[in-house]
Amino acid sequence: MSMTDTAALPAAAAEVPSFTCTFIIRRFDPEKDAEPYWQDFDVEMFATDRVLDGLHKIKWELDGSLSFRRSCAHGICGSDAMRINGRNRLACKTLIKDLDVSEPIYVEAIKGLPLEKDLIVDMEPFFESYRQVQPFLVASDKPEKERLQSPEDRARFDDTTKCILCAACTSSCPVFWTDGQYFGPAAIVNAHRFIFDSRDEAAQVRLDILNDKEGVWRCRTTFNCSEACPRGIEVTKAIAEVKQATLRGRP
Amino acid sequence: MTSSEQTSPLRSETDDNGITTHYHQFDVVIVGAGGAGMRAAIEAGPHAKTAVISKLYPTRSHTGAAQGGMAAALANIEEDSWEWHTFDTVKGGDYLVDQDAAEILAKEAIDAVIDLENMGLPFNRSPEGKIDQRRFGGHTRDHGKAPVRRSCYAADRTGHMILQTLFQNCVKLGINFFNEFYVLDLIMVDDKSKRAKAGKPKPRRAAGVVAYELATGDIHVFHAKSVVFATGGFGKIYKTTSNAHTLTGDGVGIIWRKGIPLEDMEFFQFHPTGLAGLGILLTEGARGEGAILRNASGERFMERYAPTIKDLAPRDIIARCMVQEVAEGRGAGPNKDYVLLDCTHLGAEVLETKLPDITEFARTYLGVDPVHEPVPVMPTAHYAMGGIPTNIKAEVLADNDTVIPGLYAAGECACVSVHGSNRLGTNSLLDINVFGKRAGRYSVEYANDAEFPEMPKDPAAEVRSMIQTALQADGGERLASIRKELQEEMDKNAQVFRTEQSLTDVAGTIHRLRERYKNIGIHDRGKRYNTDLLEAIELGFLLDIAEVVVASAKNRKESRGGHMRDDYPERDDENFMVHTMAYLTGDAKSANVEDHISIDWKPVVITNYQPMERKY
Numbered sequence: 001m002s003m004t005d006t007a008a009l010p011a012a013a014a015e016v017p018s019f020t021c022t023f024i025i026r027r028f029d030p031e032k033d034a035e036p037y038w039q040d041f042d043v044e045m046f047a048t049d050r051v052l053d054g055l056h057k058i059k060w061e062l063d064g065s066l067s068f069r070r071s072c073a074h075g076i077c078g079s080d081a082m083r084i085n086g087r088n089r090l091a092c093k094t095l096i097k098d099l100d101v102s103e104p105i106y107v108e109a110i111k112g113l114p115l116e117k118d119l120i121v122d123m124e125p126f127f128e129s130y131r132q133v134q135p136f137l138v139a140s141d142k143p144e145k146e147r148l149q150s151p152e153d154r155a156r157f158d159d160t161t162k163c164i165l166c167a168a169c170t171s172s173c174p175v176f177w178t179d180g181q182y183f184g185p186a187a188i189v190n191a192h193r194f195i196f197d198s199r200d201e202a203a204q205v206r207l208d209i210l211n212d213k214e215g216v217w218r219c220r221t222t223f224n225c226s227e228a229c230p231r232g233i234e235v236t237k238a239i240a241e242v243k244q245a246t247l248r249g250r251p
Numbered sequence: 252m253t254s255s256e257q258t259s260p261l262r263s264e265t266d267d268n269g270i271t272t273h274y275h276q277f278d279v280v281i282v283g284a285g286g287a288g289m290r291a292a293i294e295a296g297p298h299a300k301t302a303v304i305s306k307l308y309p310t311r312s313h314t315g316a317a318q319g320g321m322a323a324a325l326a327n328i329e330e331d332s333w334e335w336h337t338f339d340t341v342k343g344g345d346y347l348v349d350q351d352a353a354e355i356l357a358k359e360a361i362d363a364v365i366d367l368e369n370m371g372l373p374f375n376r377s378p379e380g381k382i383d384q385r386r387f388g389g390h391t392r393d394h395g396k397a398p399v400r401r402s403c404y405a406a407d408r409t410g411h412m413i414l415q416t417l418f419q420n421c422v423k424l425g426i427n428f429f430n431e432f433y434v435l436d437l438i439m440v441d442d443k444s445k446r447a448k449a450g451k452p453k454p455r456r457a458a459g460v461v462a463y464e465l466a467t468g469d470i471h472v473f474h475a476k477s478v479v480f481a482t483g484g485f486g487k488i489y490k491t492t493s494n495a496h497t498l499t500g501d502g503v504g505i506i507w508r509k510g511i512p513l514e515d516m517e518f519f520q521f522h523p524t525g526l527a528g529l530g531i532l533l534t535e536g537a538r539g540e541g542a543i544l545r546n547a548s549g550e551r552f553m554e555r556y557a558p559t560i561k562d563l564a565p566r567d568i569i570a571r572c573m574v575q576e577v578a579e580g581r582g583a584g585p586n587k588d589y590v591l592l593d594c595t596h597l598g599a600e601v602l603e604t605k606l607p608d609i610t611e612f613a614r615t616y617l618g619v620d621p622v623h624e625p626v627p628v629m630p631t632a633h634y635a636m637g638g639i640p641t642n643i644k645a646e647v648l649a650d651n652d653t654v655i656p657g658l659y660a661a662g663e664c665a666c667v668s669v670h671g672s673n674r675l676g677t678n679s680l681l682d683i684n685v686f687g688k689r690a691g692r693y694s695v696e697y698a699n700d701a702e703f704p705e706m707p708k709d710p711a712a713e714v715r716s717m718i719q720t721a722l723q724a725d726g727g728e729r730l731a732s733i734r735k736e737l738q739e740e741m742d743k744n745a746q747v748f749r750t751e752q753s754l755t756d757v758a759g760t761i762h763r764l765r766e767r768y769k770n771i772g773i774h775d776r777g778k779r780y781n782t783d784l785l786e787a788i789e790l791g792f793l794l795d796i797a798e799v800v801v802a803s804a805k806n807r808k809e810s811r812g813g814h815m816r817d818d819y820p821e822r823d824d825e826n827f828m829v830h831t832m833a834y835l836t837g838d839a840k841s842a843n844v845e846d847h848i849s850i851d852w853k854p855v856v857i858t859n860y861q862p863m864e865r866k867y
Contacts (some may be wrong), residue, residue, distance in 0.1 A: 031777045046617075060731030064783035069311075071495040074612060076411065076532045077311040082809030094613060117780045123308060135373025136419035146368040148380035154373060160506065161373050161405075161412065165310050199371070 021045040021101050025053055025066065026108035027118055040104070045148035046175045051084055051105065055091060068119035075230055078166030082119050083108045088168040112180065116230065126167045129183045133191035133209055138202035141152040145173035153198040156161075160193040160238050162231040169225035169235050175218050182218045183210065184225035184245040185235045195245060215249045255760050257300075257427045268719065269289045272470040272711050273764060277302040277427070278698040279691075280460055280475035281433045282502060285312030286410070286683035287662025287690065288481035289417035289426075293370075295479075295690025299698050303472065304429045304462055306497060309418050313483060313495045317410025318608065319536030320402030321367075321680035322390060323360035327381040328400040333357040335393060336401065340678060343389040343565045344636075344671020345812035345822065346862040347515070347830065347855055351665040352643050354858065356678065356685050363684040364403050372416040374405050375605070385605075386539040389565035389675040395867070398539075398563045399772045402677045407534045407608045413680055423633060429462065432471060433785060435714045437478065438459040440704050441562065442656050445456070455649070457658035458704040461714040466783065468778025470711045470718070476701045477657045477694035480639060480647070481687060482505065484663040487789075488797040489746070490738035491630035493525055493532035497789075501715045502664045504792030506639050507799065508839050514666040514770060514853065516636035516796075517804035518813045520674055521747050523569040525631025527589035529616055532627060533609045540605055542594040544573070546581040552590075557867040563802040564867045567673040568811045570630040573748045577629075584627055591625035597606060598622075626736050630747055634815060635801070636674055638666040640832065640853075645690035651832065651853040657697060657704070661690035668830065671855075672812025693738055727768035730790050733764050733771065737790075750818045754805045758844055763799050765842045768794060795839055799848065803831045806850045824862050829854060 020042050028036035043057045045079040052070055059066045068091070069079040077091040084094055085106050099105055113121035139147070163186060170176050170184035180235055191210055210216045225235035260273035279295045281288045284305035295301045297512060305312070310846035324331040341348045350567045368374060375383040382607040384400040392399040405412040421428070457478040482502025486494025507513055507669040523544070524533040538544070544562050546552050556572045557564035564572075570601070573590050582588050594602060599622045602610045604619075613619045613626045639660040645660040645667075662683045669682055744757035768790065775783035809823035810816050829852040837847030 029777060029779065030778055049781075059783075060729070061787060064730075064772075065777070067775075067780045071311045071497045072313060072316050073496060074316070074616070076316045076608075077307075077313070077495065079307070079311045095615070114316075120780050127308075131422050136423040139369075139371075146363075146365055146382050149376055150380050151376045151378065154376045157373070162408070163415075163416070164411070165308075166314070171361050174342075188294065194371075197373070213602070 003105060016047050017043045019095065019101065019131045021054060022104040024104045024106050025058070025118070028115055029117055031074060045096050047095070050092050051094040051096065051107065052080060052091040054096070054105070055107070070144040076164060078164035081110050081166040081168040081171070081230070084109055090166060090168065090230045091232050109169060110159045112171045112173070112177045113167065123167065125186070126170060126186065129187040130165065130190055133183065133187045133196070133206055135190040135194065137194060137197065137200055138205075139199055140201060147199050149198055156198070157193050157196040159190045159233050163189050164231060166230060168228040168230055171227035172224040174222060174224065175220055178184060179214070179218065181214045183215055185239060187238050188216060188242055189233060189235055192242050195242060201210050203245070207242070210242060211246050214239070216246060219243070258368065258429065265499070267716070270470060272472060272715070274316050274472045274474065275302070276474045276703065278304055278475065278481065279477045279694050280304060280473045280706040281479040281481060282460060283312070283483060283662070283664070284309035284428065285481060285483050285662065286314035286413055286680065287687035288479070289421050289693035290687030291479050291481060291661060291694065293424060293428045294688050295418065295419050295695040296421070296426045298695045302427045302429060303421070304432045304434055304460065304473065304500065306431065306433045308430045309415060309421070309428060313498055314680070315411045315414040316493070316495065316532065316533060316801065317413070317680050318407040318534035318540065318682035319387060320385065320404035321364060321413070321678045321684070322401045323364040323403055323681065324357065324401060325361060325364060325382060325384060325403065326409060326820065327377060328384045330392065331399055331401055333360065335391065335399070336360065338394050339390050340669060341671070341860045342865060343675040345671050346828065346860070347668070349668050349672035349856040350858040350860060351856045352669045355643055355683060356669045359685045360393060360681050363681060363688065364806055366599045367413060367416055367684065370410050370420050370619065370701055372405065372414050372666055376405055379733065384537040385536060386563060387676045388538065388563045389571070390537050390677070391560065391854060395559070397617050398560055402536070402539065406604070407606045410680060413684070418749055431465040433465060433718060434460045434462045434501065434505065437509055438707065438710050439509060440707060443705070444701065446861035454656065456656035456704055458706055459710065463714065463718060465780055468781060470714055472711050474703060474706055476698035476703055477659065479662040479690045479694050480628070480664055480730060481662045481690065482664045484635045485796050486632045486635070488737065488741050488793050488800065491530040491629070492632035493522055493530055494632065499789035500792050500796040501789065503638055504795050506647070507795055507835055507860070510832045510835055511647060511655065512640060513637060513670060513799055515672070515732070515803070515831050516799045516833055517807050517831060518636035518672045519632060519800065520566055520634040520636060520813050521570040521630035522633035523566055523573055523630050524592050524610060524628040526616055527627035527629045531612055531616060531628065532631065532633070533592060533612065534606070535566070537592060537594055537606055537609060537679075540601055541597055542592055544569070545591045545593050547583040547587060548581065552576050553580070560867045565673055565675060568867065570747050571815055572628060578708070588626040589629045592628045593623065593625040595623060612723070622636050632685040632746070634674055635677060636668070636670040636672060637667070637831070638664045641665045643667065643668055643689070643754045644691065644693045645686050659690040659694045662687040672814060685859035702785050717788070718784070721773055721787055722776055724771050724773045724787065726772045728767045728771045730771050731738045733767050734790050734793065737764055737793060741797055742758065745804060749804055749814050750816065751805065754801055758798070758801050758805065761801065762795060762842045762844065765794055765840070798844060801832050802844055802848045803833050803850065807831060828862060
């Protein structure tokens with residue numbers, strides 16, 4: 001390619017003009033507050049900033065008590081799933097330029113899991129569902145080298161290996177909101193990852209677990225989970241494949 | 252955390268200030284739930300009562316951000332040998348690698364990869380169904396003749412797959428996790444075992460750790476026979492970094508405050524290809540697949556610096572060349588302040604199947620599509636070669652050779668040293684697996700042979716007072732402003748190029764910031780998820796560690812691997828072919844470096860490879 005057009009490349013953040021953004025955040029500290037409440041903060045932002053940068057600005061410059069989880073800050077660790085303008089997303093993957101900044105940005109904790117403080121929920125029920133589907137390879141052979149797997153067999157479950165357990169899908173699911181006993185999309189995604197792995201021998205065990213009244217049949221195919229997934233996993237499709245395998249056995 | 256019989260405390264008590272302390276007992280306590288910690292847990296868990304304590308949920312650990320692969324001379328694709336891998340590791344580390352450790356790393360790599368595959372890791376596959384392998388920087392055929400395909404990978408998500416696979420297997424084994432517990436102190440007591448009497452006078456051993464539970468503000472004392480530190484790195488001493496916000500060197504800082512030395516802290520790796528201005532990592536695997544670095548005029552500048560392996564030269568060399576290109580006016584962009592990673596000739600299919608995540612990062616964060624345009628990149632603080640000194644059994648050392656009974660370290664927080672002065676790409680995912688496994692094996696071996704050491708009367712006293720003091724901090728200094736200045740000044744003065752002047756400047760800055768740190772204010776006074784308090788404590792560790800990095804860097808008046816001194820541009824084997832050992836000899840909180848850090852040396856272990864000039 002020609003390198004003469006490098007000047008046309010995007011400029012660094014510093015050259016982009018800043019503007020004021022209003023964040024309206026649902027606050028809750030059970031040590032102080034009887035009920036959650038909404039609080040406004042105005043901060044200077046750049047279009048290239050992420051929502052996480054806004055939260056940091058608030059915490060670091062305005063109110064140190066604002067509490068939220070975050071770690072990697074680029075969409076890999078799954079710490080900062082939250083509801084941003086009514087949609088589940090990762091704060092570190094949501095750029096300000098992709099939001100309508102003429103309106104306030106509403107931020108609240110993900111729904112369906114017990115609220116602990118501000119944007120932090122208790123993740124334990126979520127991980128409990130995950131653990132229940134036996135999310136690990138079950139294989140009885142003891143090979144001396146690697147087990148062989150064709151690229152096609154490896155590709156069969158690639159999509160569901162991408163899950164980062166952020167809970168954006170499960171906590172966007174209307175069925176999960178009203179029935180916390182439902183395994184939820186993320187647990188099913190992680191079951192799928194092994195059910196369709198040619199090396200695994202426990203597909204039927206997991207299918208039996210998910211054939212429960214709180215299993216795959218609770219899914220009403222609303223596609224909220226697929227829309228919420230920050231890793232682009234086709235969650236609803238994975239659930240449908242598990243439903244089919246429950247009826248017909250692993251293909 | 253999980254509430255089960257295993258994880259419930261033995262007893263709990265609440266003091267007059269309303270602080271509750273819980274007491275637990277485990278044979279083996281592992282601090283950190285990234286790759287090294289969980290690999291250790293898988294080894295130790297089945298053989299002893301084991302707990303893993305982590306500041307984060309295990310799957311949030313930064314192992315998950317590693318992309319390109321894990322090296323092992325499987326020879327699945329082309330001829331390879333562990334001996335060549337050893338040589339590359341030694342040469343890549345500019346001969347400061349302990350060669351006995353590098354041999355173990357390269358030999359045990361093969362089993363480490365097979366272990367992971369057997370545990371379920373979804374590696375990319377060759378057409379025959381074997382684990383596929385690709386090229387990576389500094390990994391060569393027959394001692395430098397040409398790049399070799401040694402990196403085992405799963406797209407550009409190898410770290411994610413390793414972290415998930417290890418977590419899955421911990422779930423399978425029912426490992427006890429204490430998630431969002433922040434370890435703040437290591438309990439050390441006099442070693443009264445028979446073993447100790449034969450040894451040196453007044454030996455100390457590990458007896459457990461003290462942690463702060465983020466959800467409740469309660470304190471937890473973990474009494475243990477063996478303690479494994481697997482707490483990761485400390486990239487947050489820098490502003491531009493690929494490291495997570497949570498990588499604040501807590502474990503390394505705790506060790507330092509206990510008077511245990513830190514090894515080779517001046518050697519910090521700057522990964523060449525961070526997204527410009529952001530520091531987000533773009534894997535070296537891109538260059539392994541054929542991507543090319545270009546300057547503003549489109550020149551493939553690495554041809555000039557490393558004619559044989561070009562864009563696959565080790566990271567320290569490439570990072571320096573990039574900075575030099577920019578310094579000499581050949582940088583791209585409106586400010587000529589970055590270079591370009593050109594992937595456009597790889598084609599959409601390679602990018603989508605082998606490099607999907609980095610393709611998405613460039614699109615999301617810079618609005619650049621690597622399929623059609625080159626991506627702006629600059630070096631980003633990435634990896635600490637130095638850390639807690641250990642031997643090849645992952646035992647922590649109190650000096651050049653004295654083992655501290657019951658104390659182990661593995662992964663980025665440790666310094667074995669398999670990386671010397673510059674780590675090769677794909678050797679860190681390998682390190683956590685090989686030495687994480689060893690830490691697990693030897694810690695459980697020790698625990699099964701040892702008695703529980705006697706505990707001090709109030710083991711949590713220090714942590715309780717640390718928390719109390721922090722909660723009452725009502726000074727006018729904002730911790731974020733101190734942290735920002737630390738990170739910016741470290742970027743400016745202790746990054747890819749260093750001089751006596753720049754290091755003296757930043758040492759002065761750290762001194763002033765320490766004074767300001769004494770006067771910080773903490774706004775959150777609550778007990779639940781007090782992340783304000785957490786960040787204040789983390790900043791204390793960052794300041795301590797940055798000071799050790801700078802003091803060690805000042806002391807090494809030569810250029811080697813990741814440590815480039817503009818004022819001493821040559822490697823000086825006569826005077827500096829030795830590891831740095833930094834000791835805390837006074838009050839870590841005192842502002843003056845000279846009164847509390849002293850530097851000593853430790854010989855490098857050489858087995859087969861005498862130092863040679865490092866050319867690629």
